[in-house]
Amino acid sequence: MTAPEFESKRRKLADKLQRRYDLAADVTQAMATVPREAFLPENQRSSAYVDRPLPIDDGQTISAPHMVAMMADAMDLGPDERVLEIGTGCGYHAAVTAELVGQNNVYTVEYSDALATSARERLATLGYDDISVRHGNGYHGWPAHAPYDTAYLTCGANAFPDAVIEQVRVGGLLLGPIGRGAQRLIRATKREDGGLEERDLGGVRFVRMRGAP
Numbered sequence: 001m002t003a004p005e006f007e008s009k010r011r012k013l014a015d016k017l018q019r020r021y022d023l024a025a026d027v028t029q030a031m032a033t034v035p036r037e038a039f040l041p042e043n044q045r046s047s048a049y050v051d052r053p054l055p056i057d058d059g060q061t062i063s064a065p066h067m068v069a070m071m072a073d074a075m076d077l078g079p080d081e082r083v084l085e086i087g088t089g090c091g092y093h094a095a096v097t098a099e100l101v102g103q104n105n106v107y108t109v110e111y112s113d114a115l116a117t118s119a120r121e122r123l124a125t126l127g128y129d130d131i132s133v134r135h136g137n138g139y140h141g142w143p144a145h146a147p148y149d150t151a152y153l154t155c156g157a158n159a160f161p162d163a164v165i166e167q168v169r170v171g172g173l174l175l176g177p178i179g180r181g182a183q184r185l186i187r188a189t190k191r192e193d194g195g196l197e198e199r200d201l202g203g204v205r206f207v208r209m210r211g212a213p
Contacts, residue, residue, distance in 0.1 A: 001046060006037050009049035017051075017069045027072045030099035031065060038126055039092040056090045058112045061207055063154060068093050074187055074201060075150050075175055077101050082145065084167060085109070086138035086176075087154035087209065091119035095128050104130040107145050109138045111210040137211035141167045152176055155209040156183045162213070165190065177206040 014032035017023060023031075037048035039062060044054045053061040071093075077083065077100040085094050088110035098106045108131065110116035116135035123131050134142055139161040141151070146167035153160070153176030160174050168174055168190050177183040185204045188196035 001037075006035065006048065010035065013049045013051065013065055014069075017066055021066065021070055021073065023069055023073050024076070026100055027069055030072065030096045031069050033099055034092065034095045035126070036062070036065065036092055039090040039095075039122065056115075057118065058115050060089050060112070060115065062090050062092050063206070067204070068096055070201075071152060071175060071185070072096055072100060074185075075152060075173060077150060080105060081149040082147075083107070084142055084145070084148040084151040084164065085154065086141070086151065086161075086164060087111075088116060088119045088133055089154060090115070091123045091128070091131070091133070093154050094119075094131050094133075095123060095126070098128055098131055103128050104132075106131045107134070107142050107148070108132065109134050109136050109142050111136070111138060138209060139163060139211050139213045143167055148172060150175070153209065154206065156204075156206040157209040160186075160188065160196065165194070165196065177204045 011032045014028050018028040037045045051065050053064050056062050081101045082105050085108035088108040094106050094108045113135045120133040141164040147169035150173045151164050151168050156177040158180050170192050172190050174188045178186045183204050185201040186198050188198045
């Protein structure tokens, strides 16, 4: 498939997602901008704009486009907001986030050293070289750049990690797939007492978060 063909499919999918989920204009534009095919193994690229998760390296997956779009829309991100992502994977979700807040405001932690290295290289090749990628245990967050306005998980956890909650400012937002069995996409606002005001956005299914608290 040629670059113009990928671009056409990308725009059609972004427009379809906008109509289906009533996405904000900036989220729609981000989905139409980031080349999902470039984040996939060669043998998966023809399926880049089929709206489903796809396998990447190290037994992980790239999320379905609709899930990336819905999460971005739910976070209601604005320019210059500082964002922590837990679970870099191939880097696709971080690139979409960067389109919304500016790439030098995105900090992402990946448990797999190999995935972190390949994501960093791929992002740089695509012009997202100011996204900060770190190999580490996502349960510990990335304290060096706290406080964050928003933190989100791209992998399922039993609860939001304590360290990640601590690294989000009061009034800031957390989003992620939470649950010991069935997962629910939870959007939470951090209160002054450090607790969370949570809202359930519905059932989801993500790979499990790796590492330990």
